[in-house]
Amino acid sequence: MIANHVGVKKMMTDGHYRNSLTSIVKNCVIIIDTCSILEPGCGTFLQDMLPILKAENKSIIVPTACMSEVQKHQQNPNFNGTVNLNKVIQSLITLNNLHLIDFIGKQTDLTDNTATYADNVMLKEVPTVAITRNVLFITQDKILNLKLLLATRGFQPQFIAASIDNNSGQIAKRNIGELWEKILRDEKRISNSINSITNAEQHKLNEINSLKRDATLKKLMKQFPSIRSVNKRKSSKTSVRSVPSNEKFNISTKLSSVSGVMPVSYLPGEDDSVTATRGNNKENIKLIKHIATGGEGSVFATDKKGIVAKIYKRERITRNRFEKLKLMISKDIDCEGICFPISLICNSQNEFVGFTMSEAKGKTLQTCVFMPMLLQKEFPNWTKKDTVQLSITILEKIKYLHDRNVILGDINPQNILVVSPKEVYFVDTDSYQVEGFPCPVGTLTFTAPECQRKDYATFLRTKGNENFAIATLLFMVMLPGKAPYAMQGSENMIDSIISMDFAYPLGEQKNGLVPAGKWRFIWSHMSYSLKQVFYLTFSKESVTDENNNLIPSHNTEETRYSVDKWLDLFMRYHYELDGLGRGDPMSLSLFPTRFKKGRHQTIEKCAICGKEFIRNYDQDFTTCFDCSQEQYKLKREEQYRKERQRKDIVYRNITCAVCGKKFTFTNGEKEFYDDKGLDYPKRCKNCRQKGGKQQNSGSCYIATAVYGSYDCPEVLVLRRFRDECLRKTTCGKIFVYVYYALSPKFVKAFGDTRWFNGIFKYVLDKLVSILC
């Protein structure tokens, strides 16, 4: 079931869940405990249930005391889940109004489930109902669920115990085995905690102890192993059946000293017959078709089905190779998918020329998995489950070889071929290290730091060295094609490997070099335990786990995780993926586009671009971060635009005191002058720039305003009159002074009006005619 919480519309597409809910509503009495009501996911669950309850006209039952509990939490300022609590309250109110809610117990009942269990309302009331009716009981209290399951075991009607799954906003059915395992884990956690045990925790421990003595539970755990949690698999230790000696090689510490070229008279080719020897068996086979040629020799299809032959180049036919292959063939190595040497090939002159092996199929890991573009083309439907299964298949084969003391030596994506997640072929097996014969080749990326810069043919590798290659290979499968130390600042790979600059963070720990782009997201979506193991293998740091234990780094030859540990981890991860996918579907995707959803977070689809994003439960964003930014920007731009528009509207037209032309005076300008307490401008822009004088000393305000121009002949006359007559007398000077004090204001106030212009024009005209 895909996790979602976005209302009724989404649920319509999740038919399966809706059908289950409908059938439950039809057939069961639904009782929801207070602690479940307070869970963040309950809001979603109740919203899902509402339409069904309405349709079937069925009610739910909640404890009477829970309503006051809910209100108490709502008023608590420290409570984080207010948004969802509001959802819950709304749903409860709606149900109440529709009379679809009933109450059990008394108002004064303790809602704190850690109080004395014997008095627990639910333990008394629920079985009473469950005797005659089917019941669905929802609580987060595992011990309560377990007890009720045990109590109702013999009952004829069905009793379903469930709890609210916060990740998905849906209910999840619980069974006895699962509950018991979780309870035991809780017990371990409480008793191992370094903080002192609270009263509530002590109660829990007491309860668990009394449950341990419960006869029914004991019987169930023994009788029905299927009820036991599926997580309890046989540990890898017991599943290693001891390998018989005819399959196992010895471990050597000394290099073989055999050397020397073995000359041959001719190399067989197509259509040639050769002899294949294995122990005492000898048979004739024919080389049919040439398949490929590499650096060491050529591979031919033979007349034996599924068997191919590798014929070495002349210079590669050495005593060392001969002895090594003889040794390899002497043990019964038989594993589907490992193209191990089967028999020695000699030409018609009985000269050693090569060996036979089973045929391989598929494309190299490099081509079809380690290049994301090609991966999407080759396996477009793959999810995380497929890459994890692929890892498991590869690990199982490596384990087969390691259990028999065969070291692959050169683990690299060119000699592992993939057909499907369960069908994988190992090729170039003749280079594997057995006993004193080293693997003479290696690949830089997969070579452990302690083996770097050494000639591969001169030393024997250990499983500890190989564990580095295994970890690197798994890393590059989980982050398709990305090497753990890819170019982390230093000029070459060798330095990065030796200095252990691992860029990926674990919880709060990081080394500052955050990997770019989608690799961060892929890393974030892996399970914590997987990330922890990679981190401990590739970085020099140690890690503190949730119980405050210090886990030291596992990055040396002696401390690296073995193939058994990796296999265990990946099988566990494979099992967990379903659950992880329910919580956050992107955890199943090979190339997630965002970080993993945390426990108190939820996934939303952006209302604008449709991309998924994460928010905390108590936030209510509806758009992803980028779109929010964009929206905010657009809003601001709109605001600016409106402002600009408003400011560009003309407040008034003013006549320029210099040139007499009318100019626009906008709202924006008016506000500017008002803010500064200045008088409004009297000159148009041009005149202001040219510095046309205000003509305080010489202008004739009223006259200029009336006649429209400073330079018109009437004004000139009046000016002459002012300069030559008025200013020469005391009275005149006073008049001029008063005139200039008053007329600007006069003009400012009335300069545009008709009556002003009319009256004064008449007056001034008269004056001018007298003067002339």
Next chain:
Amino acid sequence: MYEEENLIEFDELVDNPTTRVPVCLCLDTSGSMDGDPIDELNKGVSMFYSAIRDDDIAKYAADICIATFGSGGARLDQDFAGVEDLQAPYFSAGGMTPMGEAVNIALDALERRKEEFKNSGVDYFQPWLVLMTDGEPNGNALELERAIQRTAEAVKNKKLTVFPIGIGSDADLNVLKKFSPGRTPLKLKGLNFKQFFEWLSQSVSRTSQSSPGETIKLDLDGIKGWGELY
């Protein structure tokens, strides 16, 4: 499901973790190349691109840049990019031969690209510089000296592999020799640009399939198909 979103927002450097093979082509497009030589060169480069595009791994590993010296002086015709985004260029011959300047431009582009690789966490093989000319350099002498010094230094420190190739009998061998102290310059057989670029694309393929740090063994036999010793 979620893959569609990724194909749209594909950041060539970050999203493609393949170890890159950076190849700098430094080509003479001066006046003397006019006619058949420049024609064959164009066809050769175009063939180079299509050959690489046809190889699954080389397609995502090849990182190509082209610098030319001819009309318009020395210029960067094509900055480093993956073959998917590239269109075969078209050169026309003319102008002088400022070889030093062009090599410097190519080396600068390479340095920039290496920086980008580092920032995106991308590995790369030792870069190649292919230098082809049919005459003598007549650009700035100081620039030429600087270019020679830079390349010789890089080759000595194993940071660069240079292929100096002379076209025709008028190519200045001594200068070509200075660019790659360890390798004798080769002469292109006639105008066998196509064969050369075919060999080059195969070498890129081969390199892209090996692992970083491995010494790449070039197909020395294959060279005979297009080049000969002077």
